[in-house]
Amino acid sequence: MGMPSYTPQDAAVPDGIIVIERGSSPQALGPKFNRTAADVVRFLLTNGEMVTATQSLSDEMIELFADELGAEIELVDPGQEQEVELQKVLDIPDDEDIEHDDLPERAPVITVMGHVDHGKTKLLDRIRNANVVAGEAGGITQHIGAYQVIHGGRPITFLDTPGHEAFTAMRARGADATDVVVLVVAADDGVMPQTVEAIQHAKAAEVPIVVAINKIDRENADPQRVLSQLADNGLVPESWGGDTMVCEVSALQSIGIDELLDNLLVVAEVEDLRSSPKGRATGVVLEAHLDVGRGPVATVLVQRGTLKVGDPLVAGPAWGRVRALINDLGQQIREAGPSTPVQVLGLSDVAASGDNFVVAPDERKAKSVAETRERWQRDARRGRDASVIAGGARLEDIFEQIQTGESSTLNLIVKADVHGSLEALIESLRKLERPEVKIGVVLRGVGGITESDIQLAETSNATVIGFNVRPDRRVRDFAASEGVEIRTYEVIYKLLEDVEAAMLGMLAPEYEEIVTGDAEVREIFRVPRVGAIAGCYVLNGKITRNSKVRFIREGTVIWNGEIDSLRRFKEDVREVAAGYECGIGLSDFQDLRDGDIIETFELREIPRV
Ligand code: GDP
Numbered sequence: 001m002g003m004p005s006y007t008p009q010d011a012a013v014p015d016g017i018i019v020i021e022r023g024s025s026p027q028a029l030g031p032k033f034n035r036t037a038a039d040v041v042r043f044l045l046t047n048g049e050m051v052t053a054t055q056s057l058s059d060e061m062i063e064l065f066a067d068e069l070g071a072e073i074e075l076v077d078p079g080q081e082q083e084v085e086l087q088k089v090l091d092i093p094d095d096e097d098i099e100h101d102d103l104p105e106r107a108p109v110i111t112v113m114g115h116v117d118h119g120k121t122k123l124l125d126r127i128r129n130a131n132v133v134a135g136e137a138g139g140i141t142q143h144i145g146a147y148q149v150i151h152g153g154r155p156i157t158f159l160d161t162p163g164h165e166a167f168t169a170m171r172a173r174g175a176d177a178t179d180v181v182v183l184v185v186a187a188d189d190g191v192m193p194q195t196v197e198a199i200q201h202a203k204a205a206e207v208p209i210v211v212a213i214n215k216i217d218r219e220n221a222d223p224q225r226v227l228s229q230l231a232d233n234g235l236v237p238e239s240w241g242g243d244t245m246v247c248e249v250s251a252l253q254s255i256g257i258d259e260l261l262d263n264l265l266v267v268a269e270v271e272d273l274r275s276s277p278k279g280r281a282t283g284v285v286l287e288a289h290l291d292v293g294r295g296p297v298a299t300v301l302v303q304r305g306t307l308k309v310g311d312p313l314v315a316g317p318a319w320g321r322v323r324a325l326i327n328d329l330g331q332q333i334r335e336a337g338p339s340t341p342v343q344v345l346g347l348s349d350v351a352a353s354g355d356n357f358v359v360a361p362d363e364r365k366a367k368s369v370a371e372t373r374e375r376w377q378r379d380a381r382r383g384r385d386a387s388v389i390a391g392g393a394r395l396e397d398i399f400e401q402i403q404t405g406e407s408s409t410l411n412l413i414v415k416a417d418v419h420g421s422l423e424a425l426i427e428s429l430r431k432l433e434r435p436e437v438k439i440g441v442v443l444r445g446v447g448g449i450t451e452s453d454i455q456l457a458e459t460s461n462a463t464v465i466g467f468n469v470r471p472d473r474r475v476r477d478f479a480a481s482e483g484v485e486i487r488t489y490e491v492i493y494k495l496l497e498d499v500e501a502a503m504l505g506m507l508a509p510e511y512e513e514i515v516t517g518d519a520e521v522r523e524i525f526r527v528p529r530v531g532a533i534a535g536c537y538v539l540n541g542k543i544t545r546n547s548k549v550r551f552i553r554e555g556t557v558i559w560n561g562e563i564d565s566l567r568r569f570k571e572d573v574r575e576v577a578a579g580y581e582c583g584i585g586l587s588d589f590q591d592l593r594d595g596d597i598i599e600t601f602e603l604r605e606i607p608r609v
Contacts, residue, residue: 093279288418306335319349434503447555448472
């Protein structure tokens, strides 16, 4: 009960959940409860907290005060209160009025996490390929950011962006899409830093973990050692009397995959996941990009209700009538129920991953909510950018600036292939900030690196960072002439390492990439048992059999690897020069299209001076 020295006034506290921004002052807080700032200050004083009327309060203090009045509150981030108000327009449906047991079961949604190279991608591919519904009419698997498989007659949904960066970025935006985490640990390598991070993130989100000890086919695999490392990190295996399910798998040799899926279903059963397929759909955006032919494309995960073609949908600042729904087999479908991932066409704009979506009561409401959000975002950006562009430094020079004792801003232009990675990157970059060096994101965007990015980098003294995107030859030359540094990465942690190293003045010798040739895909042949062969025309330089290659589609890197075979007229050849045609085979990569560019390159180290 209340403290004897504190007597709240008699005025009634408003009914229902009261929305309060984190860090509110007593002056802002009091009136929310029909109280004065002085009431708040006095109450906190009796609880040993001395605050002024304009001071920002901790979550605990706010909760303490609400508890005292018996009020139910929802704490939201600053600036979110207006968003909560706005959402009232949408009258967001939920299942709260329905008895949980009366709701139908839904498929569990799985995220795969673990250290780099421990086999997350391979495992996701393996699960998918082994469980594609056989004979599905005309279905060819599409990477849309998530997929669903049927195991033991039951559906399981996998999010296709492995790693905890995407997971955390989603959570940071208030989207909890994942029901179970599969933690991949390589049996030969054991628990590594990113494994530990993944465990922490899953625990913080209170998401159950199923461990897959991968690569047990390897000679130096040591699953026992992994078990004890897991136990050291709070995951005590069932076989040791704990409650963590662990399976030994080989994604490469397809061992143990069924057991893993069995375990996932067991955990799902315990979690008792249910949701109503009735009514307007709500859910979360997993991935979004701009497609040259189709306009903005968003992959969403339906969490409740059924999403239908023709529905007026709002996702962040984007809205539109659903023009088409495409499933993970590339098929057009009419509707999608709970736990189904589906691509949505027809939105006005590229939504961001982690944005919640909802089908609005009508088109007018969808439009007005989206447009209001867009205006807010524009205003917020304007405020931020001004501080960023003034007096920043580049990656190369940042250490010098720090050394002079001044606080400095490292200006970056960040471009990535998809929204998910972009948000994850920015999020992770922010964590590197220290008092003496801030990170200023001058521009962030999805898509290839363009001349206008270089121009902006030049005027704002920024370094351009590309994640899974690359500049073409023209842009590269332009950057060189303007003295703008472009750094491209395909692994987030490498990127973060470099930025951190720059802050510490320890940027490692850089590898310069020498592009040795490029070819354009003109035609695709499918050869049974071999896979796809790309009929190509070599545009520049030469294509050499053993060189590294990457595939570029509309400025975005879609695949990295090595050439499997190189042929001219059925003859295996070592190299093919510009102006000639050739056939290039790649065992691992099948998703070729006309017009893709195949670029070959070598790495050469440039020592730092
Ligand atoms: P990720 O970074 O966690 O997504 O790792 P990848 O899926 O890209 O796998 C990294 C490397 O490990 C690749 O060369 C895979 O072929 C290999 N790999 C993955 N799973 C296995 C496995 O079960 N056994 C063996 N021997 N190699 C594997």
